[in-house]
Amino acid sequence: MDQAAGKLRYRIGGMDCAACVTKIENAVGRLPGVETVGVSLGAGTMTVTGETFHGAAVERQVRALGYAIAPADASAKVEAAPDHAHDHDHYQDHGHDHSHGGHGAAIDGPWWKTRKAVLTLLSAAALVVAYAVGLVMPDLAPWAFFIAMAVGLVPVAQRAVVAAMTGTPFSIETLMTIAAVGAVFIGATEEAAMVVLLFLVGELLEGVAAGRARASIRGLADLVPKTALLEAGGTTTEVPAETLAVGAIILVRPGDRIPADGVIVDGQSAINEAPVTGESVPRNRGPGEPVFAGTINTDAVLRVRVTAAAADNTIARVIRLVEEAQESKAPTERFIDRFSRYYTPAVLLVGALVAVVPPLIFGAEWSEWIYRGLAILLIGCPCALVISTPAAIAAGLSAGARRGLLLKGGAVLETLRRVTRVALDKTGTLTEGRPRVTDIVAIGRSEADVLSLAAALETGSSHPLAVAILERAAADRVPVPPAAAARALAGKGVAGKVGGVEVFLASPDAAGERVPLEPGLLARIAALNDAGKTVSVLVANDTVAGLIAMRDEPRPDAAEGLARLHEAGIRTIMLTGDNERTARAVGSGLGIDEIRAGLLPEDKQRIVGELMADGQVVAKVGDGINDAPALAAADIGIAMGGGTDVALETADAAVLHGRVTDIAGMIELSRATMGNIWQNITVALGLKAVFLVTTILGITGLWPAILADTGATVLVTLNAMRLLAWQPRQ
Known part of the structure; x- marks a missing residue:
């Protein structure tokens, strides 16, 4: 079976x-x-x-x-x-x-190879032949136009019958068939043939426009190269990129696109991530750092270990998420669908009344009013109205995805415009998620000496604070001498001998147990702590040599991103598990409206629920497992790029490259999309209203009616496609 x-x-x-x-x-x-x-x-x-x-x-x-x-x-x-x-x-x-x-x-x-295009050309050719026959043999003209009409109408009528038998009796094909056949019965065969051709041309144009919208997101797949240079057994072989297995080592030359998601094993280069994330400035990447399929290696040869199969790389996931999102309907789209179920039968009823009432009650001419009734059927075709929302939603989702903004459905895109409060995690969301050295205070030595001694002790450690010191040493290009007998002292710090000097790097409390700390130095440490910084004291030969302060610094665009949210009339709140002092030091500098610190995951979820119960529409932004409950509870959950898989799966949306400004960008995209939808609905209904009046008054007939319908549909589709060029405000 x-x-x-x-x-x-x-x-x-x-x-x-x-x-x-x-x-x-x-x-x-x-x-x-x-x-x-x-x-x-x-x-x-x-x-x-x-x-x-x-x-x-x-x-x-x-x-x-x-x-x-x-x-x-x-x-x-x-x-x-x-x-x-x-x-x-x-x-x-x-x-x-x-x-x-x-x-x-x-x-x-x-598109020109499709059967739809072939049918349109055949119908056009048949109409030309009919006009030629009419010139040579006028008596046969009605039959010639009837045959020309049948060439295009028979397939349309077949589709109308199948649609009616499978649950859609009031389709556009049904209205078209009734109008064309009715026109034949009142002797308007020439117009009937022309109307069928115009209908087919309109459908073809709609298909081309829809195809361009589809191609915009599928075009992402073309960013990934088809081949890759695989290292195996000491040799390099060119293989199809789709065959790369997780763990394989690939070679990426300067100027090449990276064929798979991976981690750099060897080499350092600037990576142009614009094709995937929209980030305009290339980012320097070195060993241990991730790279995405489809991004461009600009400077040097890289060896990369593959971390995701072709079907699961970043671009494949983006395409899959967007396509699945487009299958879920936004509330406005669902409303338009429900409206169109009643709208089309109502159009049939109005057309019938226009055709029958004036002749029956007022003795008007039957052929004239049947003609007007048939024109109303064509004016009433719901295509432009029904496509007004999904075309804009699809274009909005695609535009966002191409710029690193992933939204999981039209409902998410529609709800974002109503957000009144954005709740943000601190670590990894407002900040970069890793500490950096912010201050070096030298006492009796140069800053370079203090950094050099500290880096010597920390060499080989993977502790976040150690990594911060080593990164600063590398950035400042200070020498890092070898350390002898380097050892970690549990709960205190690290110690060792560097160039004959006994060195100890520890917390202020641990350092104070070994050497006295002067009041002025303690005041300096307290000031750094008040700024949310972690301070380590460097002791050399039982003398304080300096201080090194570190903090998880705000993302470079955090202040701008929050300012843009405020400009949009949206209040912000920080929800963090970090201590109150650090949270306030970071939040106050960024202009956060409200700060809540020392929170557990369930506390974040509870606060989000309280805000929603208070009538707020809440977007929760986070990147870690501890954010997942709050992300799921909020009206909109937004995962920051580089976050955990749990956060990405739980969230309704994701910011691929982790810019805080992109949160405001998402809301701007939502508002632009909804504005586009209302423009489309206005065009669709406005044109129909105008032509309805002019048809009843006898000013316009079948040709303008079908042009109004197909023209409105194409206009609405093209207007929606303008969203594909949407750019977040810089």
Whole structure:
């Protein structure tokens, strides 16, 4: 039996507007065993879930509607249809058979090779021939135009019948068929043929626009090179990038794109991360630091250890998250869907009343008012209205993803604009997540000597404070001599001999047990502590040689990011497990509105709940496991780049490259997207209202009606695609 259980994903070809989504969801949702169906116009995908359903039946149902369908990946292919494998081969070997009824298209390929394009050209050619026949033999003109109309209308009518039988009786194809056939009955065959051609041209334009929107996110996949230089057995071999296994060592030359997520093993270079994160300035990376697939190595040869297979690298995850997000509908989109279910039957009713009431009650001419009623059917086509929201949502999600802002669905994108309070973790969110040396106070020696002695003791240690001292020594290019008998003293510090000098680096309390600390020095230590800094005292030959202060410093853009949130009318609150003094030292310098410190994970979750109960719309931003409960509890959870997998999985959104300004950027993107949606709805309904009045008054007829419908749909789609060029404010 060809059965599948659980969840299957498919690629769908030939969709051009949101009405296509509705038809497919209705048709597949009626199949036995299918529980949920999610179709994304923007991604060109469909996800089907259920306990037990027939994969072949799903594919047959979609093909019957006139769309192409293929499993999203090889595993789905085997799982979905083990007894139907020859059909999948058929997809690959005979692309022209992907669809039926002229509506479908090859899932990938240029638009001019689609059956939709071929049908449009045939219809246009038939209309030209009809005009020629009309010039030569005027008596045959009505029949010639009837045949020209049939060339385009028969496939459209077939799709209307299939859609009606599978749960969508009031489709655009139904309205088109009624209008064209009605025009023939009142003798307007020439107009009927022209209207069918204009309809097909409009569909083709919609398909091209939708295809461009889809390509914008799939184009991310092209950032990853197809081949990689694999090191094995002392030799370097060029292999397909998709075959790289976790743990493999690859060589990346200057100017090459990095073919996989990994960690640098050897070499140091500036990495251009703009293609993946939108970060405009290349970042220096060295041994032990992560690199992403698709980024560009600019300076030197790197050896990189692969940390993720091709299917799980950063770009693959971004594409997967965005495509899944596009399958979930925003509240506005769901409302428009519900509205259109009543809207289309209402249009049919209004068209019928316009056609029948004036002749019956007022004795008007039947042919004239039937003509106007048919024009109203075309004006009433809901395509432009229905696509107004998903087109903008898809473009907004894609624009965000290309700039390092991942949002898991239209509902998230829509809710962000209403955020009134942003709650931020401190460590790793507002700060870089690792301490840095901020102050070196030398006493009787130079600062370079103090740093050199401290670095000598810390060489080889992986403690965060030791790493901070070693990084500062490397940055200042001070010599780091070898230390003899270096040892850690539990709970106190480290000691050893450097160049014949007994050196001890310890906390102020531990240093005070060995040598007396003068009041002035204690006051200096207290001032540094008040600034949220951790102070280590360097003792050389039983004399205080200096102080080294360290702190987890705010991210370079933290103050600007918070200022932009305040400009947007959003209040901020810091929720941290760190101590009150450190939290206030960092928060007050950044302009945080409220600071809550010394919190456990459950405290953060409780505070978020209290804010929401108080009527606030809360976005929680964090990067660690301890943030996961609060991220899940908030209206919107945002994970910072470089955070734990738990935070990324729990969150509704993610900032890939960890810039605080990108939190404000997400909210700006949400507001821009919702503004675009309302522009689209205004255009769609406004044009319909104008042409409804002019049609009833007899000013416009069938041709302007179909132009108004297809024109509005194309305008709405193109307006939505403007969002693809969206840039966060710098």
